[in-house]
Amino acid sequence: MRVLVTAKEVLTVEDKFEVEETTIADQYLNRDLNEWDSYAVEEAVQLQEAGIVDEVVAVTIGPEECEETIRQVLAKGADRAVRIWDDSLEDVDLLDVGAKTEILSAVIEEEDPDLVLTGVQAGDDSFGATGVSVAEEIGYQWGAVVNHLEHDLEDAASVRRELEGGVEELTDIELPAVLTIQTGINEPRYASLRGIRQAQRKELDVKALADLDVDESVIESELELTDMYEPESESDVTTWEGSPEETAAELGDLLRDKGVAP
């Protein structure tokens, strides 16, 4: 059984930052493996360790600079990786769900996995829609927001979907399927030194859109990002100033006034 897992290098933003037109100025940005994807990677590796899965293939859409992040995924246990990049993607502000769906679907058709694991969403653009969209495109079954997967996969995946308000839905999903993985499903591991050494020797295949028979026109996003700004604060908060002892005393007085503290 083969599992394909999507792993996106996302941009994270520091507490203080400046917006330049429709992007955040580069000096305030850091790069990291998407948090949700790190849980998807861990789930895939655990399936392999349980002897359920023979091969874990990581897939990313990203420039050469993201290879360090993808090597991390290999170091955690993925067997090989495919990175898709194309000069035509260089100046794209926002790759929308439709474009990602076309590109990832082409890879999935080529790799023919039994199970695809993706993060529920990406921490930067937060669409939360690509996994389900890909499943529909390639004719796989799917489940969104999965926070438990039984590791005895045969013809179906038994999952729990995390609904709102502390309710979980217990569902069986026929394979092949795409599952979007919620944080908390497992505890993502750190890469071991041995894993990091081994990752250097693992296959990291780079493909352009033409290699996947994907037409460049797919990246002409139908959604155009036209403005970006910091949200206006609606705050009317009273901020206590002073030393920790002084501010703690203010809060202490408030709690005593409300009758909720001794």
Next chain:
Amino acid sequence: MTDVLAVTDHRRGELRDVSYEIITAGRQLADETGGDLHLAVVSGTVNEFAEELNREGVDAIHTVDHGKEFNHDVYTQAITQLYDELAPQYVLAPNSVNGLDYAPAVATELELPIVTDTIDLETDGDTLIATREMYGGKVETTNELEGSAVVTIRGAEWPAAEGTGDASIETFDATIDEDAIGSTVNGFEEVGGGDVDISEADVLVSVGRGIEEEENLPIIEELADALDATVSSSRPIVDNGWLPKNRQVGQSGKVVTPDVYIAIGISGAVQHVAGMKGSDTIVAINTDPNAPIMDIADYAIVDDLFDVVPALTEEFQ
């Protein structure tokens, strides 16, 4: 004219709040160009739901009586067929867990663009301008798209529709291909009952990512002891296994309404805020004065929690 088809959300026999909010969002879009607002009610006790949803501003309610609970294949088939029948400009769906389980499939099936988790919308009939957040709520963005689209709306951003409407209620005879249904719901389970019910607490001392390590949790527990309060948390603390699931406040955890909610090292992601904004008094202790939690806090201490929390504990010992 901008006709809108808005899909409602229900679970275990009850309509969810976003079903009334999506009427407001849909009516607003339809009004901007004088179009009609159609609602879709799929599965469950559709006729009862339709009566309840017949509020001011709804032109037609289409019921699809198939199955008791949510199934994404039934929803996808029913809504794509309704789209073909009604030819609306926009399909609106809630950005709920279930909304995200069918709306992207509907968009793909109909070859339409999708824009998710919107917090504001406007249209001139051709162009949709959608406002949404990126980078965990640190920025807002405006996004434009032409033509028809599938749009999901964030809960609690539009007021619930009120008043009684005079919509036509029509049975939509969707052709559901049973062979295409590849998933079976076997049941539901409430999670994290456990020893403590945080929704009953008068005072919650709630901890977030700012606590950094599990080893630091005792300073929070000591404060809670000194105040005779209950410890709760934001999602990352539970994801890390540092506290059990029954302590989680938020959209996927518990909704709480204590007299005092002390948010310690919690930035205030929208999913968390959804679970605690009804607290009577909210106090935030956070190093970042621009953290979203400050927007809803009544009082704040902008300082290192590792200095303030022990000082506060000392106040009461």
